[in-house]
Amino acid sequence: MTIDATAPGLWPSAQPESARPESAWPEPARPRIIMCAPDHFEVSYTINPWMRPDEWESRRAELSGAAAAGWSALRNRLHQLGAAVELVAPHPGLPDLVFTANAAVVLDGKALVARFRHPERRPEEPHFRRFFDGLASRGLLDAVHDMPPGLCLEGAGDCVHDAGRGVFFLGHGFRSDREAAAVVADLFGEEVEPLELVDPRFYHMDTALCPLSGGEVLYVPGAFSAEGRGRLRERIGADRLIAVPEADAVRLAANAVNLGRDVVLAEASDDLKAALAERGYRVHEVPIRSFGLSGGSAFCLTLRLDRRSVRAAAAAPETVAEVAVQPALLD
Template structure:
């Protein structure tokens, strides 16, 4: 129901994957530089382990339950579990990746969700439709709807499939900046109805869709510097916002809305164009 936050105080459950094999070994977005990673590989690999462990500890400390996918060799981006599937009401709609580098992750995520997540159903997209999981399809508990990114990684037509499968509205938002290729890099829906977003990431039509559904007082627009810090790529529950870093101005805006801001640096993962939200898949969202 609109205006009634769901799950905001319930113990959240997440799917994560330890970064045992994480590295920037190919480039499928503007953030990824394999040569630069190779030049600093061992140091960055160690940093990734420390940063992931700190995020994991922060979530557990706030009351979260974490299920972990076993890492697999040659799947460096398996760590970004937000791309595994869209999950709501105990059902999962598995992702289908656009880039061949990530397609081998699909059966690994399917097995993990079927075996570990305790879901009632795990299903696949029709035909050859592309949709890259919760990283490109964000649940808005306040409005009882999904926001779905399209244009870079997910097909616009997938919004209709998501709406039919979960029996809720799914609003497609076209992304136009290749640096903000998944929706979770540019938008975060808080359980209070506030929406953090980076306007420059969206087409004019997408901005109008956001403005039609989110009243001005509940819009938190990011500037270029805040967006580049991946301030929208945050994990929100129990009136806490967990993210890699943020400006003082952004922190004040979020705290004014009743949230505690918890920063846990994730610089090694920003090198792949990912951050806190990308590293987690929420398993317990309910409509």
């Protein structure tokens, strides 16, 4: 039987987090993560406040080398933490293909392929569609779906799943449409909480919010409207919200990958690391700051393929099996 460390009944109890025994952190099933090597990554256009093509061009050799080394370090760390990695083939002229979190929303074996707001990213859509079709042909997905015409939703970048609460937090205001919430709810059968993003620096939900396996949620308060902050307090509880300080927010520290009790990110202050350690999490910093020049970090560079809802896991607790991993390189 596979234990889902994010299920509500498995959240660590109200005892002080620093006192949680190792047994309070059940090992999740082996994560399967989609990544794309940064062979063609660069900052060649501007679609968010982080992107400065002139700076990239003036430091191209340095930054390209740092991106390649940092991406490899992230992939290696995820391997060390037990993840299997599926690879999307990089493609010339698609520098942001590396941000695979934007490719789709994936849950319970279904993928909803992204539709991008900006024309610079729309050519990624057919590449990702073919990739997911390839995964389906290998039995790693059950079905692949497209967004309805006229609606934008930029994948898990704007549709972040909180498995323990059975909800998607959907960011709208910059890249994705609020109306996409109904599409997600109908397809995946999970509740969707639309939240307006108001700070253009935090243009995707995954730059502003990160649910953690113990039930806590990292968030950037200033990224949300007053109404949105109220909704988060109501749904999550003030004691479970971990506010990311401004100095960490602009390092994209909320754009983190959480695997069990491990949190992987680019960089965090001592205060944020201490706040996470106090709650029993181990923080892993990897040298991926160069991707911040395009507005992305650890979560943006990954997409979980194996996410399951609590409902689906409960329906078939004995049937979750490992599938032989063979990296997919589809263009």
